[in-house]
Amino acid sequence: MSLKRIDLLICCGSGCVSAGAIKIKDQFHSVLKDKGLTNEINIIETGCMGPCDYGPVMVIYPEGVFYKKVTPEDVEEIVEEHFLKGRPVKRLMLQDEEEKNYLTNKEIPFYQKQVKVALANCGYIDPESIEEYIATGGYEALGTVLTTMTSQQTIDVIKKSGLRGRGGGGFPTHLKWQMVHDNPSEEKYFICNGDEGDPGAFMDRSLLEGDPHRVLEGMMIAAYAIGAKNGFFYIRAEYPLAIKRIKLAIQKAKEAGLMGENIFGSNFSFEAEVRTGAGAFVCGEETALIHSIEGQRGNPTPKPPYPAVQGLLKKPTIVNNVETLGNIPTIILKGAEWFSSMGTQTSKGTKVFALTGDVRNTGLVEVPMGITLRELIFDVGGGIIGDHKFKAVQLGGPSGGCLTTQHLDVPIDYESLKERGAMMGSGGVIIMNEEKCMVNVAKFFMDFCVDESCGKCAPCRIGLKQMLEILKRIDSGNGKEGDIEELQRLGETISKLALCGLGQTAPNPVLSTIRYFRDEYEAHIRDKSCANKVCLDLMHFEIDKSRCIGCSLCSRKCPTKCISGSREDKYTINQLSCIKCGTCMDVCPVKAISKVPGMHPDVKAKREAEAIKQQNQDE
Amino acid sequence: MTSAPQMHNDLYNQLKEVIAEKKNVRNPLIEILRVAQDIFGYLPIEVQEFIANEMNIPASHIYGVVTFYNFFSMTPRGKYNLNVCIGTACFVKGAPRLIQMLSDELGIQMGETTKDGLFTMTAVRCVGACSLAPVFVIGEDTFGRIDSKDKVAEIIKRYQ
Ligand SMILES: Cc1cc2nc3c(=O)[nH]c(=O)nc-3n(C[C@H](O)[C@H](O)[C@H](O)COP(=O)(O)O)c2cc1C
Numbered sequence: 001m002s003l004k005r006i007d008l009l010i011c012c013g014s015g016c017v018s019a020g021a022i023k024i025k026d027q028f029h030s031v032l033k034d035k036g037l038t039n040e041i042n043i044i045e046t047g048c049m050g051p052c053d054y055g056p057v058m059v060i061y062p063e064g065v066f067y068k069k070v071t072p073e074d075v076e077e078i079v080e081e082h083f084l085k086g087r088p089v090k091r092l093m094l095q096d097e098e099e100k101n102y103l104t105n106k107e108i109p110f111y112q113k114q115v116k117v118a119l120a121n122c123g124y125i126d127p128e129s130i131e132e133y134i135a136t137g138g139y140e141a142l143g144t145v146l147t148t149m150t151s152q153q154t155i156d157v158i159k160k161s162g163l164r165g166r167g168g169g170g171f172p173t174h175l176k177w178q179m180v181h182d183n184p185s186e187e188k189y190f191i192c193n194g195d196e197g198d199p200g201a202f203m204d205r206s207l208l209e210g211d212p213h214r215v216l217e218g219m220m221i222a223a224y225a226i227g228a229k230n231g232f233f234y235i236r237a238e239y240p241l242a243i244k245r246i247k248l249a250i251q252k253a254k255e256a257g258l259m260g261e262n263i264f265g266s267n268f269s270f271e272a273e274v275r276t277g278a279g280a281f282v283c284g285e286e287t288a289l290i291h292s293i294e295g296q297r298g299n300p301t302p303k304p305p306y307p308a309v310q311g312l313l314k315k316p317t318i319v320n321n322v323e324t325l326g327n328i329p330t331i332i333l334k335g336a337e338w339f340s341s342m343g344t345q346t347s348k349g350t351k352v353f354a355l356t357g358d359v360r361n362t363g364l365v366e367v368p369m370g371i372t373l374r375e376l377i378f379d380v381g382g383g384i385i386g387d388h389k390f391k392a393v394q395l396g397g398p399s400g401g402c403l404t405t406q407h408l409d410v411p412i413d414y415e416s417l418k419e420r421g422a423m424m425g426s427g428g429v430i431i432m433n434e435e436k437c438m439v440n441v442a443k444f445f446m447d448f449c450v451d452e453s454c455g456k457c458a459p460c461r462i463g464l465k466q467m468l469e470i471l472k473r474i475d476s477g478n479g480k481e482g483d484i485e486e487l488q489r490l491g492e493t494i495s496k497l498a499l500c501g502l503g504q505t506a507p508n509p510v511l512s513t514i515r516y517f518r519d520e521y522e523a524h525i526r527d528k529s530c531a532n533k534v535c536l537d538l539m540h541f542e543i544d545k546s547r548c549i550g551c552s553l554c555s556r557k558c559p560t561k562c563i564s565g566s567r568e569d570k571y572t573i574n575q576l577s578c579i580k581c582g583t584c585m586d587v588c589p590v591k592a593i594s595k596v597p598g599m600h601p602d603v604k605a606k607r608e609a610e611a612i613k614q615q616n617q618d619e
Numbered sequence: 620m621t622s623a624p625q626m627h628n629d630l631y632n633q634l635k636e637v638i639a640e641k642k643n644v645r646n647p648l649i650e651i652l653r654v655a656q657d658i659f660g661y662l663p664i665e666v667q668e669f670i671a672n673e674m675n676i677p678a679s680h681i682y683g684v685v686t687f688y689n690f691f692s693m694t695p696r697g698k699y700n701l702n703v704c705i706g707t708a709c710f711v712k713g714a715p716r717l718i719q720m721l722s723d724e725l726g727i728q729m730g731e732t733t734k735d736g737l738f739t740m741t742a743v744r745c746v747g748a749c750s751l752a753p754v755f756v757i758g759e760d761t762f763g764r765i766d767s768k769d770k771v772a773e774i775i776k777r778y779q
Pocket residue numbers: 164165166167168169170171173193194195196197198281282283284285286287319320321322324325426500501502
């Protein structure tokens with residue numbers, strides 16, 4: 001984009017910034033200044049490039065050299081060797097499997113199966129520059145729509161493309177639009193949902209931070225199609241950079257005459273503003289979100305009436321997800337056929353995912369719909385870290401479900417995932433290795449949903465709490481026969497009766513883990529054993545006397561003083577007083593202490609005795 | 620030096636300006652509360668009542684909104700807000716252990732403030748640095764891949 005000799009693209013997405021990207025950028029500026037090279041090298045701060053795990057990352061053009069895990073100390077060498085002598089710094093580059101060749105950006109396996117539509121510019125352009133966005137074809141789609149297409153024609157293109165909402169539900173985008181388009185109301189609103197409540201997901205954030213103009217352009221096209229003059233971006237407060245970037249994009253678009261009155265000389269006028277969320281998962285639900293923008297508590301209200309009929313300020317309103325909007329300019333430019341050529345029968349185009357957990361390449365990816373879970377996790381994600389095995393993948397966050405090895409060849413589309421008890425969700429993909437306890441994971445999600453339940457409807461408020469109590473009981477060794485069935489019964493009832501999507505989907509993680517990992521639940525309940533030694537009440541620490549050298553270190557460090565012994569007799573743990581802090585295991589110099597699955601017999605006996613005593617007292 | 624009540628007045632004046640400025644925006648309450656929390660550090664009842672008066676809305680409505688959103692706090696916080704991520708990615712990578720380590724190091728539980736008033740430990744669901752899990756944030760600085768007590772101690776020391 002520049003006339004300078006070298007373009008240095010430094011990833012300044014949240015992952016890389018947390019890993020120290022800003023320091024590196026500053027260091028480049030100062031080294032280049034010292035050497036008088038500022039006129040030759042163009043430093044561009046981009047949004048997330050994808051492979052966050054390797055952060056801080058950067059790409060240097062024209063060659064497309066990719067550097068990973070750069071430190072401020074490396075900067076001098078990059079400038080000296082690469083910029084001045086034309087010799088890339090090999091030790092910072094990625095190598096292929098045989099460690100023979102050094103890979104350029106394009107050759108990295110991580111990118112091989114990816115197709116970037118919504119993320120096309122993310123990591124390539126400076127998100128704060130409207131010029132760079134325009135140089136990649138930005139705002140052309142808006143121009144085309146406003147000058148050559150009617151609103152109905154616009155909706156027809158989206159209909160033909162098969163685009164479905166990326167916010168979780170997968171509702172056909174054109175259907176909603178048509179409804180509002182056909183509504184004669186003078187006042188209509190458009191809202192972009194940037195609440196991204198799924199914990200452990202950062203797709204929408206990365207898009208808003210990395211290519212804000214694209215989302216804005218998508219919103220304006222959509223607003224034109226439905227006949228709205230006002231738009232809102234609802235973004236969570238935890239995303240200050242995304243908020244700043246969108247505000248800046250709005251300002252720049254206005255200055256450039258791309259927003260305001262009579263855009264492109266048409267009779268379409270549009271204004272947008274930003275509203276911030278304040279930390280409530282339920283506010284991602286569209287009716288709750290609308291109440292939040294109205295300055296109320298973010299309680300959902302029953303649908304119908306749908307926002308498309310009666311939304312913000314009781315006027316017809318469309319709520320669309322960030323990524324949904326990010327697809328729109330490209331669909332207009334490249335055509336509905338091109339978009340619908342990707343994907344499966346029912347799910348077209350691409351989907352952005354945030355890969356996290358025990359996978360090698362954690363980061364942000366965009367793949368065509370219909371790709372299998374195996375390709376996503378092993379080819380794009382690079383497989384499981386270390387010597388571990390793949391155990392499960394959670395899709396769709398707290399509303400989603402866990403799938404397992406038997407599902408690795410399932411194609412990713414809305415319907416296939418749903419059939420198996422998971423869901424597309426917004427795109428958070430948590431990959432887990434064999435060391436994870438599924439009961440514990442289910443409890444984690446339930447805990448989240450109980451915390452985030454807005455409390456308005458009883459099935460969600462009371463029912464979820466009851467499910468959590470049962471899970472806690474199981475995980476603390478007090479599970480009873482029938483608990484699994486009770487969880488299933490409660491879960492199914494809540495799914496049917498809850499008012500909003502939060503309650504309706506909250507049982508999913510529990511139901512899907514029961515479906516695929518029932519044996520783990522049973523072991524927790526019957527054998528009082530957590531095979532993965534995660535649930536503290538269902539495991540214990542043990543000292544292997546044949547290895548113990550009697551140094552007494554553990555005994556001295558134990559906070560409850562429950563280890564005793566001598567050099568001759570070696571050391572033993574008094575299981576009844578152990579609080580499972582793990583200190584002894586950490587300090588033992590000969591690794592004689594290990595975790596063992598199952599409640600210790602002493603503890604079991606004590607608990608049984610207490611239960612009998614309690615029973616006698618009750619009688 | 621300004622005396623405490625006067626400083627308070629300054630803060631209230633600051634808030635008053637913000638309210639005046641935002642009043643014309645449609646439904647500005649949440650935005651105003653956010654700024655108010657920035658100014659005061661938290662949202663005690665007095666501040667809520669002040670806003671209610673200025674905006675001519677019932678204080679009970681404001682209370683309802685403040686208590687609904689996690690982002691708002693009605694108790695004072697330490698100098699640094701130490702936010703531990705308990706999002707899914709961090710959970711899977713050992714957030715519970717990280718919380719234990721921080722708790723041991725600081726001598727406080729989740730939600731509490733250290734005696735010296737330096738740190739308040741709170742939980743947050745994902746700060747977008749999932750690739751560095753497990754993560755915690757102090758102010759604007761993110762610390763990732765925290766897997767040992769030594770790392771925790773070293774980081775805390777920098778702020779003491
Ligand atoms: C509890 C709950 C949380 C939600 N959170 C989000 C969210 O964070 N982002 C989002 O885009 N949609 C979220 N949704 C879905 C929205 O209600 C709405 O369907 C979506 O924004 C519509 O946009 P789309 O058709 O483009 O997907 C959530 C739904 C529920 C029930």
